[in-house]
Amino acid sequence: MEKTKLDGLLSLNELQLSEDETASVLGAFEFMEGQEKIMDGINTENVEVMVHVMPMENVLREDVREQPFTREALLEGAPEHTEDSWQVPRLVK
């Protein structure tokens, strides 16, 4: 894993690391590179991927409008909010 690639992943995931943490993460990636190779010992030619471990089918609920929670209740959990909205820094100047 190159540092530049790690920087890209950090940016994608909105994260930052200290120097020590970077060394630890790069070490973990190097470790996993070796572990991933173990899967090469399993022949998966013509094997279908298994996303669900149990047989499942998507079931869609009726599209019925409801309001399980009030706006006030949802806002109460926010770190900062106005009377009727979540509050974030100004996005457009």
Next chain:
Amino acid sequence: MKEYITKIGSGDLAVDDTLLTKGVETTAGSKILSGFVPLFSAEAVERAVKAGYTVSGKTNVGEFGLDLVGEFSNYNDGDEVLRGAAAELIAKGEVKGALEVDLNGAPRRAATLSGTDFIKPTYGTVSRYGIIPCACSGEQVGAAAANAAETKKLLAAVAGHDGKDGTSLPAEAYDYSCGKEPAGMKAGIITQLFELASEETKAVIKGYAEKLKALGVSVEEVSVEEIAAAQSAWQILMAAETCNNVSRYDGVKFGYRTPNYKNIDELYIGSRTEGMNLLTKTTVLYGSDVLSKGRYFTCYDKALKVRRVVAERFGELFKTYDLLLAPACGKTEYKKYDITRAFETVYGESVFTAVPNLIGIPAMVTKGVQLMAGHFEEKTLFKIAESAEGTDK
């Protein structure tokens, strides 16, 4: 040192902090969710209460349940020997049972260390509605108690179809009391896992095998070459799914917000960076990597195919064996360690627990031994565990 449990009342049931409890702060052991008070409770908690249990409190877990037994939560500071919160409370008789989410084997390891019972049931048999999710395709709500009978009772109370969970299976309830008698059963000890364990752990497995033999179960070693690949596959899938699931924590709608920001990017980055520990960050970054262009097919897609191969292999094994035995931990005691080594340390131990998460089979820890069976064979595990416990009396 902080307490294992945040008390709510004087009840008999502990609920781990990855299960939502209405009106009670629920953080999944993470600073990023500090101050988060759910508006509803997890379905499993609701069902347990309906069945007569009363919630004693929320037990601390490692951040999102990713560590060994909760060592990177906020309660083990200063403790040299690691223990899981819920399992310890059960062992001390402070609660009768606990509901815990098994993402990567932490409750199974904790039960082993504390000498209690825990079952991760077949995937889809207990509702995941209202848990704080990480790896949706393999994590399950499980039941813990001091013995097999109590564990069975708690699991029966919470299992069954829930229309609010898209992964919930159709059966309305499960009868765990109809397991056949052990005499004549066949059990296999997974050689690869047995060989990896310490001498003390091997002695525990051997002792349990002797108990099974005394009950008329034939026991032999069985080689399962796919074990190490299954471990890699689960790590890849778990990391990828965790990466997606924790992307929702941004310091805007709930939980922690950094006090140091001038714009929206600083708010996101600061909140996530300060709010999650290094193990979670490493898991997220690795999960993001295996889903990236150039890695998706060689790594993530390959892991999904390995999952099928492993599922078919275990399907074949369960045609021969009624159950499989393995350690849930490599040793009988974990010592405190530094978080910079957490990713590799947890990975090393997950070899013992990965398969049930990867392919959704039930796995039960009892008397320090992990028992696995085919899908919906919890009744077999309970029957064996209860019978083996009976030999102690």
